Amino acid sequence: MHLVFCYGTLRLGESNHSVIKGAALKESFCWTKGQLYDTQDGYPALVQNEEHKVYGEVYEVDDQLLERINILEGYQEGRDHNLYDRVIQEIKSAQWSFEAITYIMRNREERFIKIQGGDWIDYRKDKR
Template sequence: MCNYLFVYGTLLEGEGNHGLLHHARPIAKQAKTKGKLYDTKQGYPMLDIDSEHIVYGEVYEVTDQLMWKALDELEGYIHEGHKDNEYDKVVQTVETDQGEFEAVVYVASDRSLLHEFIPSGNWRVWKEDLLEGMLYFAYGSCMDNDRFIKHGVDQHFQDCLGRAVFKGYTLRYNHVIHDGGRADMVEEGGVVEGKLYRVPPEAITYLYGREGVDNNGYRPAIISVEHEGKMVDHVLTFFVLNKEKEVAPPDHYSTEIIRGATGVLSEEYVQKLIEQVHALKNSDVVNN
């Protein structure tokens, strides 16, 4: 039996039914699988099998049979092929930063519940009322106020709460375009420091455009970060959609990151950023 479980709704960390997974082993917080995500309008989503769209979620290892029984009860799964199943259970490939897994996924059986398609494939992002503004974690060039001034949007990023930390991730330059790499956070251990902002809706609209959300650049995600010794939930950030082999960023981009980080992030981390860019440039020279 497959012991890996892909979750994408109320079983996600921080959501209402996550407690059912209290003894499960977390494998990946950034995971994706094929499917179309729908809002049932009953407080939870439902994944419909589909090969053209992506759903984002988390992966856990579940070895306790009583836990599987509780999960089946939650999802309205009686047994395979039962006409009254609300969800069915399938095993399909799930992609993570650590590699691919074959995982159990609860998918739509009662299709009358598929009310509204969620284009982002992300239940947490869908739930957030972005029209009200929210907290935003910047870790790349969006830490640089000079860039905001250049784009005429600096007024939307004046409420900077200071340094925040995202644990379990490493900064990589694996969004590769014509002149070099752009920043991403990869789930491989480590720590990423960044700036925590409270931003209005206008800032979110700007960020969606700048990050190329509609052009397969970055995808929005809701995370939890540490700020002033406390965990802060419901924070918007962006991850690279299609991760490539890391390459050095162009000078103008790395300058923006260092300039934005200096004086807010820890001196140790800023130095690490500088050394990382130098190492990548040296590596590119050697490889070329």
């Protein structure tokens, strides 16, 4: 089993949540270090940054669900041209601190819009 930090479209109520149907929600409000961006393609990108927080949820997934997430994220182990790097990163909540798989954007593009506050769901609500 694997813990995965979900900060964008995999979160509950978001467009790709069905990809992880059957996963166990382990933490509904948690964060990690990073800066969140709107890619303007319908999904966010987490970029490594030590000064900001990105908010999300942590799910426990099996190997099959992890592979489904890898496909969604365009990640293939050992491939040079992945959109995201898959890393193990510290995740914190009010009660816990643990490590989880996190998908980090490799290259931030100029067109990306910084998401103040680091929460994809709040950002989308504010845009409406």
